[in-house]
Amino acid sequence: MSDLQGLMKEFEEYKARGLKLDLSRGKPSGDVLDLSNGMLDGLDTYLSEDGTDIRNYGVLAGLPECKRMFSDLLGVPAEQMILGGNSSLSHMYTVFGLLWNFGIGGSTPWVREANVKILCPVPGYDRHFALTEDFGAEMIPVPMTADGPDMNVVEKLAAEDASVKGIWCVPLYSNPEGVVYSEETVRRLARMKTADPHFRIFEDNAYGVHHIFEEHRVTNILTCAREAGNPDRVFYYFSTSKITFPGGGISLVTSSPANVKEVLAHIGKQTIGYDKITQMRTVKLFGGSADAIRAHMKNIAALLRPRFELVLKYLDSEFAENGIVRYRAPMGGYFVSIDVPDGCASRVVALAKEAGVVLTGAGATWPYGKDPRDSNIRIAPTYPTLGELDTTMRILCLCIRIAAAEKA
Amino acid sequence: MSDLQGLMKEFEEYKARGLKLDLSRGKPSGDVLDLSNGMLDGLDTYLSEDGTDIRNYGVLAGLPECKRMFSDLLGVPAEQMILGGNSSLSHMYTVFGLLWNFGIGGSTPWVREANVKILCPVPGYDRHFALTEDFGAEMIPVPMTADGPDMNVVEKLAAEDASVKGIWCVPLYSNPEGVVYSEETVRRLARMKTADPHFRIFEDNAYGVHHIFEEHRVTNILTCAREAGNPDRVFYYFSTSKITFPGGGISLVTSSPANVKEVLAHIGKQTIGYDKITQMRTVKLFGGSADAIRAHMKNIAALLRPRFELVLKYLDSEFAENGIVRYRAPMGGYFVSIDVPDGCASRVVALAKEAGVVLTGAGATWPYGKDPRDSNIRIAPTYPTLGELDTTMRILCLCIRIAAAEKA
Numbered sequence: 141m142s143d144l145q146g147l148m149k150e151f152e153e154y155k156a157r158g159l160k161l162d163l164s165r166g167k168p169s170g171d172v173l174d175l176s177n178g179m180l181d182g183l184d185t186y187l188s189e190d191g192t193d194i195r196n197y198g199v200l201a202g203l204p205e206c207k208r209m210f211s212d213l214l215g216v217p218a219e220q221m222i223l224g225g226n227s228s229l230s231h232m233y234t235v236f237g238l239l240w241n242f243g244i245g246g247s248t249p250w251v252r253e254a255n256v257k258i259l260c261p262v263p264g265y266d267r268h269f270a271l272t273e274d275f276g277a278e279m280i281p282v283p284m285t286a287d288g289p290d291m292n293v294v295e296k297l298a299a300e301d302a303s304v305k306g307i308w309c310v311p312l313y314s315n316p317e318g319v320v321y322s323e324e325t326v327r328r329l330a331r332m333k334t335a336d337p338h339f340r341i342f343e344d345n346a347y348g349v350h351h352i353f354e355e356h357r358v359t360n361i362l363t364c365a366r367e368a369g370n371p372d373r374v375f376y377y378f379s380t381s382k383i384t385f386p387g388g389g390i391s392l393v394t395s396s397p398a399n400v401k402e403v404l405a406h407i408g409k410q411t412i413g414y415d416k417i418t419q420m421r422t423v424k425l426f427g428g429s430a431d432a433i434r435a436h437m438k439n440i441a442a443l444l445r446p447r448f449e450l451v452l453k454y455l456d457s458e459f460a461e462n463g464i465v466r467y468r469a470p471m472g473g474y475f476v477s478i479d480v481p482d483g484c485a486s487r488v489v490a491l492a493k494e495a496g497v498v499l500t501g502a503g504a505t506w507p508y509g510k511d512p513r514d515s516n517i518r519i520a521p522t523y524p525t526l527g528e529l530d531t532t533m534r535i536l537c538l539c540i541r542i543a544a545a546e547k548a
Numbered sequence: 549m550s551d552l553q554g555l556m557k558e559f560e561e562y563k564a565r566g567l568k569l570d571l572s573r574g575k576p577s578g579d580v581l582d583l584s585n586g587m588l589d590g591l592d593t594y595l596s597e598d599g600t601d602i603r604n605y606g607v608l609a610g611l612p613e614c615k616r617m618f619s620d621l622l623g624v625p626a627e628q629m630i631l632g633g634n635s636s637l638s639h640m641y642t643v644f645g646l647l648w649n650f651g652i653g654g655s656t657p658w659v660r661e662a663n664v665k666i667l668c669p670v671p672g673y674d675r676h677f678a679l680t681e682d683f684g685a686e687m688i689p690v691p692m693t694a695d696g697p698d699m700n701v702v703e704k705l706a707a708e709d710a711s712v713k714g715i716w717c718v719p720l721y722s723n724p725e726g727v728v729y730s731e732e733t734v735r736r737l738a739r740m741k742t743a744d745p746h747f748r749i750f751e752d753n754a755y756g757v758h759h760i761f762e763e764h765r766v767t768n769i770l771t772c773a774r775e776a777g778n779p780d781r782v783f784y785y786f787s788t789s790k791i792t793f794p795g796g797g798i799s800l801v802t803s804s805p806a807n808v809k810e811v812l813a814h815i816g817k818q819t820i821g822y823d824k825i826t827q828m829r830t831v832k833l834f835g836g837s838a839d840a841i842r843a844h845m846k847n848i849a850a851l852l853r854p855r856f857e858l859v860l861k862y863l864d865s866e867f868a869e870n871g872i873v874r875y876r877a878p879m880g881g882y883f884v885s886i887d888v889p890d891g892c893a894s895r896v897v898a899l900a901k902e903a904g905v906v907l908t909g910a911g912a913t914w915p916y917g918k919d920p921r922d923s924n925i926r927i928a929p930t931y932p933t934l935g936e937l938d939t940t941m942r943i944l945c946l947c948i949r950i951a952a953a954e955k956a
Binding site (some may be wrong): 409413 | 572573575576578581584585587588589591592594599601602603604605606633635638641648649650659675678679681682683706767789793794795796814816817818819820821822823824825826866
């Protein structure tokens with residue numbers, strides 16, 4: 141019996157079990173959500189610290205105590221913060237839409253440009269790409285390195301082509317590789333010469349406090365951009381989706397005072413104010429304290445770490461020596477990114493599906509869903525239990541070995 | 549001493565009191581908000597009726613039990629509903645933005661059109677106008693009648709000019725006049741011939757259950773449009789801002805199945821799902837029952853009715869005989885609309901401000917804030933206490949008499 145035949149026999153055994161397992165989306169598990177069940181508790185006040193009745197209309201940019209808490213947590217000024225609904229993606233869409241239709245700070249509305257190109261570090265986050273594609277902007281892949289996007293490539297593209305309008309960045313624990321942008325990367329992004337003086341950085345700090353192993357920090361790009369004389373370059377996003385509840389959290393966007401003023405003027409045409417009850421619940425859950433959020437994230441990390449360790453254990457034991465799978469151990473965040481042999485990712489995803497394991501679609505980490513080497517797979521280990529994850533990883537590793545053997 | 553001198557003497561007395569009163573915005577009062585304080589209570593479950601963990605991602609269109617409750621309340625199909633955040637204005641902005649950038653149902657994106665004209669029944673809602681202006685669409689005023697917009701004007705404009713793309717409607721208790729669209733008006737809107745086959749009706753049913761006096765109903769325009777062969781013409785909006793809390797409610801948009809499918813596809817690029825915790829709280833507050841919402845609205849009406857009666861008492865007693873002020877007693881809703889003598893509205897608002905009473909800006913009920921006759925003033929009596937309202941109305945009537953006397 142050949143190697144492949146042996147593997148297929150094992151595969152058929154898994155298939156026969158009719159499993160339903162899912163490694164596809166970066167969702168928190170029930171035990172992680174339970175840590176925030178205080179969000180479901182009663183609220184003993186409807187007055188903000190400045191006496192505002194939070195039940196009523198108004199306070200477009202958000203409650204002061206909530207903005208202060210996030211300011212302490214992230215080191216960005218409360219005065220320049222706009223809190224939003226439960227989805228930072230909505231804030232991103234809003235700002236992208238404003239740049240598209242109206243421009244900000246005197247920039248030409250992108251809809252009036254012949255070409256709008258957005259740099260997309262790859263592997264990257266499929267929802268950034270889907271948003272960009274919705275507007276019809278062209279996405280230009282830029283390779284990631286262990287220090288963030290390859291800045292030689294980014295600088296060259298931004299400097300030489302005025303139709304390059306912006307870049308998506310997940311600076312801390314990037315999605316999906318869990319890379320931390322180096323200080324040099326951040327500074328180069330902030331100061332680089334751009335052919336379009338209104339070049340924008342969409343800084344999605346989705347995992348800004350989502351340490352899994354040791355605690356990493358990322359250089360504050362807002363400060364760097366200001367110091368480099370490019371204060372209006374950066375729009376910075378954050379949310380509590382993976383701190384409290386994805387289904388009932390709050391988001392924020394911040395930028396330069398000028399940008400925030402202009403964005404707020406447009407947002408004021410869309411709403412009279414976001415949900416302040418949820419803002420207050422978030423403040424109450426953490427006693428208004430950034431340190432309480434940090435402590436809470438340690439509790440979350442304690443639940444997530446074994447899941448990541450299990451994934452890495454399987455990858456190490458099955459592939460460290462044979463080199464079939466290349467991967468970077470993530471420094472934190474929500475995902476593990478692996479590269480299987482070229483041309484094998486789709487096959488692995490298809491095999492896994494047959495055996496009852498849903499993976500993120502092959503190509504999802506690339507613009508237009510097209511991974512030119514068909515090699516990258518994003519593993520989202522946060523949702524399954526450890527037991528499910530163990531079975532899932534056995535199946536995934538088996539599928540990879542099958543696909544690699546077929547290829548060979 | 550002339551009449552005017554006597555009035556000014558009284559005015560100076562009010563001025564000296566340094567009052568701070570506000571009739572400007574349609575905000576619920578504290579006693580009305582108190583009726584919904586159950587929204588602040590603890591939530592005893594995080595599972596929806598279909599077992600979904602509402603704390604987590606997903607359920608883009610909203611919880612089934614919440615959609616069913618609104619379906620029962622409004623007589624619109626749950627399957628065609630998209631629940632949103634706390635602001636129906638955001639839903640309006642989103643749909644307007646989709647029509648602007650992408651088109652819906654094959655319509656040409658409005659951004660590609662040389663002219664986009666939107667019909668605006670006047671007096672109307674300033675936030676509809678601000679939203680329209682934000683996109684740079686041209687606003688065409690259409691006079692209101694006691695039965696809704698003047699349909700002879702609407703039909704002519706829509707039939708003859710393909711750049712007329714849509715109309716804003718508040719069909720039940722219109723903002724600000726409290727007019728109820730007649731069945732004939734609704735049917736004509738639904739069936740009228742339009743030069744642009746993709747003409748849109750933005751049906752903002754903001755006051756759909758907000759009866760103050762007797763209970764009026766408005767013909768369901770979604771049904772009429774479908775029956776008339778124009779199923780994709782109408783986008784229908786509703787929210788709980790004035791049922792529960794403006795600062796923590798939920799909104800909805802509904803339309804034809806085809807429109808909803810297309811809108812959802814774009815919304816899926818903006819968010820993974822709206823706040824389901826607030827949806828569940830709303831369901832729990834009313835036990836999932838539309839009848840409970842109707843009973844709740846009667847309790848709200850009992851608190852609002854005396855405020856409206858007080859305003860009307862002042863208007864009747866001060867102006868019924870001399871005809872200085874023309875007004876329609878509202879049939880429900882949130883406002884009283886009055887017309888002071890031509891050229892006097894700005895002066896009345898300025899005088900009132902001097903005496904410590906903030907009114908909605910003169911012209912706010914017209915596109916671009918420009919009331920050509922400078923005569924319409926929107927009174928928002930819902931927020932002040934009865935005592936404050938009494939003083940406020942005395943001052944307002946005085947300011948009107950002064951402005952009228954100055955004019956004469």
